[in-house]
Amino acid sequence: MNHNVTFMPQGKTITVRHGVSILEAARKAGIHIATRCGGKMGCLMCKVTLPEEQQKNLLPPKEGERRKLGSLLEKGTRLSCQSMVQHDVIVLIPEDPLKAAVRKQLEAARNRDNEDFI
Numbered sequence: 203m204n205h206n207v208t209f210m211p212q213g214k215t216i217t218v219r220h221g222v223s224i225l226e227a228a229r230k231a232g233i234h235i236a237t238r239c240g241g242k243m244g245c246l247m248c249k250v251t252l253p254e255e256q257q258k259n260l261l262p263p264k265e266g267e268r269r270k271l272g273s274l275l276e277k278g279t280r281l282s283c284q285s286m287v288q289h290d291v292i293v294l295i296p297e298d299p300l301k302a303a304v305r306k307q308l309e310a311a312r313n314r315d316n317e318d319f320i
């Protein structure tokens with residue numbers, strides 16, 4: 203059985219077999235998810251987020267993932283390397299922390315420039 207996985211904000215959808223991990227699906231789709239451990243649940247860098255109504259579309263987290271994520275699970279965070287597809291699903295890829303920091307600094311500088319003109 204196949205399922206569609208849609209990655210946001212990229213808006214890219216890919217079809218994968220039942221039980222494929224989100225990390226594998228992302229790689230197949232050409233979507234970058236940072237990892238350091240290669241999917242062995244050692245780095246915790248591969249976090250993705252699911253809207254509440256999407257969480258049932260992945261197989262439930264196993265004990266190891268529950269332990270690693272703790273309360274983040276309740277906020278919809280999953281480890282993409284441990285999250286297996288069981289229905290069509292929409293996954294949110296968090297912004298790279300370095301890019302987010304640069305974007306915030308640029309926005310702050312832009313706002314300062316606008317204030318100088320007023």
Ligand code: FES
Pocket residue numbers: 236237238239240241242243244245246247248281282283284
């Ligand atoms: S890839 Fe390292 S924890 Fe998922």
